Amino acid sequence: MKEEHRQDGPKKYGMVIDLDKCTGCGSCMVACMSENNAPFREDESDKLLSVAWLRLYKLTNGKPYPDTDVCYLPRPCMHCEGHNGHSPCVSVCPATATDYDSATGIVSQIYTRCFGCRYCMAACPYHARVFNWWDPVWPDGMEKYLNPDVSVRMRGIVEKCSFCYHRLQRAKDKAYAEGRREIREDEYQTACTQACPAGAITFGDLNNPKHAVYKLRKSPRAFRLLERLGTNPKVYYLSSREWVRRAGDNYLADEATGAGKHMAEHKG
Amino acid sequence: MIDSALIPKGVKRCPTWQFALAVALASGVLLWGVYAMLLCWIKGLNQTNMNNAYGFALWIWADLAVIALGGGAFFTGLLRYVFGKDELKHLINYAVLIGFICYSSAQLILAIDVGQPLRAWFIFWHANVHSMLTEVAFCLSAYFGVLCIEYLPLILENRQIDKVPFWHNLSHNLHHIMAVFAATGAFLSFFHQGSLGGVSGVLFGRPFSFREGVLVWPWTFFLFTWSAAACGPCFTIAITKMTEAIAGKKLVKDNVIQLLAKIAGWMLATYIVAKIIDTIYWATVTAPSKGMNLMDFYSNNAFYGIWILVLEIGICGILPAAILITPAGRKNPKLLTTAAVLGAVGVCVNRWVMVLQTLAVPVLPFESWTLYLPSWQEVATTILPVAYGVILVLISYRYLPVFPQEPELNPIEQ
Amino acid sequence: MFPFNFEWVWDLGHMVFMGGLWYALTIIGLGVTYCVVKAVKETSEGAQDSHH
Numbered sequence: 091m092k093e094e095h096r097q098d099g100p101k102k103y104g105m106v107i108d109l110d111k112c113t114g115c116g117s118c119m120v121a122c123m124s125e126n127n128a129p130f131r132e133d134e135s136d137k138l139l140s141v142a143w144l145r146l147y148k149l150t151n152g153k154p155y156p157d158t159d160v161c162y163l164p165r166p167c168m169h170c171e172g173h174n175g176h177s178p179c180v181s182v183c184p185a186t187a188t189d190y191d192s193a194t195g196i197v198s199q200i201y202t203r204c205f206g207c208r209y210c211m212a213a214c215p216y217h218a219r220v221f222n223w224w225d226p227v228w229p230d231g232m233e234k235y236l237n238p239d240v241s242v243r244m245r246g247i248v249e250k251c252s253f254c255y256h257r258l259q260r261a262k263d264k265a266y267a268e269g270r271r272e273i274r275e276d277e278y279q280t281a282c283t284q285a286c287p288a289g290a291i292t293f294g295d296l297n298n299p300k301h302a303v304y305k306l307r308k309s310p311r312a313f314r315l316l317e318r319l320g321t322n323p324k325v326y327y328l329s330s331r332e333w334v335r336r337a338g339d340n341y342l343a344d345e346a347t348g349a350g351k352h353m354a355e356h357k358g
Numbered sequence: 359m360i361d362s363a364l365i366p367k368g369v370k371r372c373p374t375w376q377f378a379l380a381v382a383l384a385s386g387v388l389l390w391g392v393y394a395m396l397l398c399w400i401k402g403l404n405q406t407n408m409n410n411a412y413g414f415a416l417w418i419w420a421d422l423a424v425i426a427l428g429g430g431a432f433f434t435g436l437l438r439y440v441f442g443k444d445e446l447k448h449l450i451n452y453a454v455l456i457g458f459i460c461y462s463s464a465q466l467i468l469a470i471d472v473g474q475p476l477r478a479w480f481i482f483w484h485a486n487v488h489s490m491l492t493e494v495a496f497c498l499s500a501y502f503g504v505l506c507i508e509y510l511p512l513i514l515e516n517r518q519i520d521k522v523p524f525w526h527n528l529s530h531n532l533h534h535i536m537a538v539f540a541a542t543g544a545f546l547s548f549f550h551q552g553s554l555g556g557v558s559g560v561l562f563g564r565p566f567s568f569r570e571g572v573l574v575w576p577w578t579f580f581l582f583t584w585s586a587a588a589c590g591p592c593f594t595i596a597i598t599k600m601t602e603a604i605a606g607k608k609l610v611k612d613n614v615i616q617l618l619a620k621i622a623g624w625m626l627a628t629y630i631v632a633k634i635i636d637t638i639y640w641a642t643v644t645a646p647s648k649g650m651n652l653m654d655f656y657s658n659n660a661f662y663g664i665w666i667l668v669l670e671i672g673i674c675g676i677l678p679a680a681i682l683i684t685p686a687g688r689k690n691p692k693l694l695t696t697a698a699v700l701g702a703v704g705v706c707v708n709r710w711v712m713v714l715q716t717l718a719v720p721v722l723p724f725e726s727w728t729l730y731l732p733s734w735q736e737v738a739t740t741i742l743p744v745a746y747g748v749i750l751v752l753i754s755y756r757y758l759p760v761f762p763q764e765p766e767l768n769p770i771e772q
Numbered sequence: 773m774f775p776f777n778f779e780w781v782w783d784l785g786h787m788v789f790m791g792g793l794w795y796a797l798t799i800i801g802l803g804v805t806y807c808v809v810k811a812v813k814e815t816s817e818g819a820q821d822s823h824h
Contacts, residue, residue, distance in 0.1 A: 138409035178563040184491040206473020208413030215563035246473025340649030527811035
């Protein structure tokens, strides 16, 4: 009974992205867009108008040749936990269209509830939330190739990475049909995780010691973006390069890298 | 004149053709705005220059600004009906009219701003009581109702409408219990003005606007209410002076304006002291705790320099406050008008930075500043309410006894 | 907004927020009703007086 209770306890799905492995190929972005039926237009040159749940950033250490170093950083939604589920975007939504699920740790977005005030976009420091400035228009015939598990979104609403929540639902359905209460680690993986040819992305339950992410996030190479703000994100990054770890947060000139991490851990 | 039966007794109005021409000109601008509004509604928000970094832009600024400027209505009402500053009864009508225009404009702009206007009612129906925007929506709508109630008796005082006994009695009764509505309006205004401050103050992901506070309210909550009570009356005075200049006659006695100017001056002076303390604490404690320096917010971009802080706090804060709290300053007509205009500009600058600069400042260290210029559709829809306001003022001034002291100040020669 | 909306929870947040809102709306509603009813009454009384 005790064992059963432990297994049924709250999950905290999260991601660990190894930036030392990431080559910046963009497969994760492509996989994300096709998995989640993200609309696109003929001219996608203005990235601030794109519906991209996962965006790839190119970081440089700012040093001249030959000391130049580059790092690619994929940025999905951080599914911030904040303090007790008080993520920056969830509490501000006036129409309860976004929610922090304490059973999975996933920040959801209810497309049919959102009326497009964009307050959540203003609240998110990661720019993880995007707005549908246009109605989705698919090239002829492409609508037949849309993912039937993910609803397409209409103009005028906000959307964001869902950690492929539909895959969790599918995995749970399968487990239920097979008489299992628990899903295995490999049964629920996000599209970006599976698409990464370098194996840089690891996904799983941060609360479960059997899952790879549980150990990875405790690595001395691990850091999170903007920890000092108190957003408490569930996406961890790994890098052996100090300048990359320092680029993950804001520091005063006299502060050491990781000042925020220690503060966040101390508070937690 | 063709409409002389509608014009209040004891006052002189311009010829009908002049009035019609002015309304027609304003209507031209209004139609331009309506065209832009329809474009936004039919084609969507791709008509704007907003983007995923600028979810809030010109419209949200306009909303925050007009609501602060319209704060003259609740504060003058509070002073007149609750604190018994009786002289202000000669200015309250105009303060209410300006407030009515400001608040109706804010609602119209919000209706254009949301991505799915047909779902706008979700904010009430599916209300999230923890969101500052929910509080804004509720209190703003309820207070707009109060403003309608406050404006209604003035409409009913039109010469022809007043002849109908029911309207006459209703107007009388509304006047009789106006203190109840004014007090309720002040209660609602306190919360929605504050919540508008809370909108940016609670954003703990945005170190430029995030502030600590008390209970669920960040300090910006109180600063916004306070600044609206200080600068709203400044705007009322500025618009009254502008109306007098256009009408070419005095409409309100000096002692009335002086009283409001003095109160607004002290409100502004105390506000600006609080704002300075808030800014110092934010710059030395709050922002550094997030790893950011004051100058991080004011450098490395083409627009937002430290000048905007100097403009907001110094030129449009300390200066007008100093003019308005000194008798010699506020008794000088030019200085008085300058101070009133500066006060109104100051609150607009404050709302601008709290909305636009908040989003412009990069938070992720590997991102850079994002600047934005509104599209013509955004500009036109923001000017639309101004044109609508001008038309409403023109009509109200012509047909309603907006300024009770006008006949006395401008006796008509028989 | 209403207790029958499915997001409604009887917690402190809802009670304080919605309590304040409904309190203000009630005052406004009662105030307007009072004025209208009184005006109707006065008007009908006035009409009767002038009739006599």
